Structures are given as C-alpha cells and as structure tokens.
Amino acid sequence: NAGVTQTPKFQVLKTGQSMTLQCAQDMNHEYMSWYRQDPGMGLRLIHYSVGAGITDQGEVPNGYNVSRSTTEDFPLRLLSAAPSQTSVYFCASSYSRVGELFFGEGSRLTVL
Amino acid sequence: GENVEQHPSTLSVQEGDSAVIKCTYSDSASNYFPWYKQELGKGPQLIIDIRSNVGEKKDQRIAVTLNKTAKHFSLHITETQPEDSAVYFCAASRGGNQFYFGTGTSLTVIP
Numbered sequence: 001n002a003g004v005t006q007t008p009k010f011q012v013l014k015t016g017q018s019m020t021l022q023c024a025q026d027m028n029h030e031y032m033s034w035y036r037q038d039p040g041m042g043l044r045l046i047h048y049s050v051g052a053g054i055t056d057q058g059e060v061p062n063g064y065n066v067s068r069s070t071t072e073d074f075p076l077r078l079l080s081a082a083p084s085q086t087s088v089y090f091c092a093s094s095y096s097r098v099g100e101l102f103f104g105e106g107s108r109l110t111v112l
Numbered sequence: 113g114e115n116v117e118q119h120p121s122t123l124s125v126q127e128g129d130s131a132v133i134k135c136t137y138s139d140s141a142s143n144y145f146p147w148y149k150q151e152l153g154k155g156p157q158l159i160i161d162i163r164s165n166v167g168e169k170k171d172q173r174i175a176v177t178l179n180k181t182a183k184h185f186s187l188h189i190t191e192t193q194p195e196d197s198a199v200y201f202c203a204a205s206r207g208g209n210q211f212y213f214g215t216g217t218s219l220t221v222i223p
Binding site for chain 2: 004031033035040041042043044045048050058059090092094097098099100101103104105106
C-alpha cells in the first residue's frame, strides 16, 4: 500500500514560472488537502477537497490553484511562482471529515 | 478563524524523564484535537488524538489531556526514549477536514 505519494520531492523554480505538484492516494479517501510548512509557522492549510469535483480554500490560498477530477488525485498548481512560495508542501488525505490525516513525504520547493 | 498556540518551541529531556507539550486554541467550536510526530525528512504521523467529549486519553507511554473550559490540551510522554526525538505538532479542528496546527515543538531526548 503506497498511501499518499507526492511528486516531485524537490523542485527549483524561477520567479514567474508555473508548475504543478502532484498528489495521489490509493486508500480511497474522500478528503484531501494541501498544507505548506514554513519554519516557526507550523502547517498551514492551502486548499482542501471533500470529494471529487469539490474544492475549497484554506488559510493561505492566494497564488495556488487546485482541482479534483478523481478520488485519487489532487494536484496543486502554482500559477506564477514567487519567492514567498518557497516552502515544503505536504499533501494529506483522510477517510473522515474529522479524523486522522495521512501525509505524503513532502515536496520541497525553492523559488529564486 | 482558529488560532492554535504551542509551547515550548524546543524541549530537551534526559532519557527516562517525562516531556509535556502544551497547546491552547481559540475557537470554542473546535472538537477534535490530534497530535502529530514528524521525523526529519518525513511527513507528520498521528500519534494520539482526543475528541471534545473526553478529558483524557492514554496509549502506552503517551497521553493527552483536554480542558475545554480553559481551551487547552497537552501531550504527555513518559519514560522518554531517544526514538521519541522529533518535532511534535498539535492541531485543532471543528470538522470539514480543516485543521489548524500549532507551530511545533522540537523534542530532543538525551541518552
């Protein structure tokens, strides 16, 4: 069982470039979410989804876009990368609206 | 929105001693309080959680207590071992798959 798989693990971008962070889960979880982790700030929710076709904004959604066309996949798009988006990004899935989050291993993004 | 504060930010204990990490939250509607452990280079993993209708929960060397009136909850690790060294995060949720995390505590267990 692979769990939550994130790709790529590392990425360097130039300011203004766009890219997509991929997230896939094989646990048939309805709930998926994206967090960013910055030193001294914990994990902050970017976007989340309660099922295929349904997404919503979290605490820090600006500059990011998501879609959920299948139960398994929840990609995060950076439209025009900025240095402030340098961070470690975690995708998580859950079987319940109030239950355990299963995290991927993270994607470290550097924007120059 | 919810605001979760976590203290201390760093904690060093001797092997075998106890460690306590404390969190406060602001939203009285929050009803689920998990604790996650994050090892270097890995994603966080759930170690214990508590719901608002329970005051205390134990799982071997780990316990969590919740005081709804004061809006604070704590993680207690007894008989600490070197493998307990990691970053610990508390979180609060009122549902809808939205979680608010504390800023983390880096725990070092000294052999």
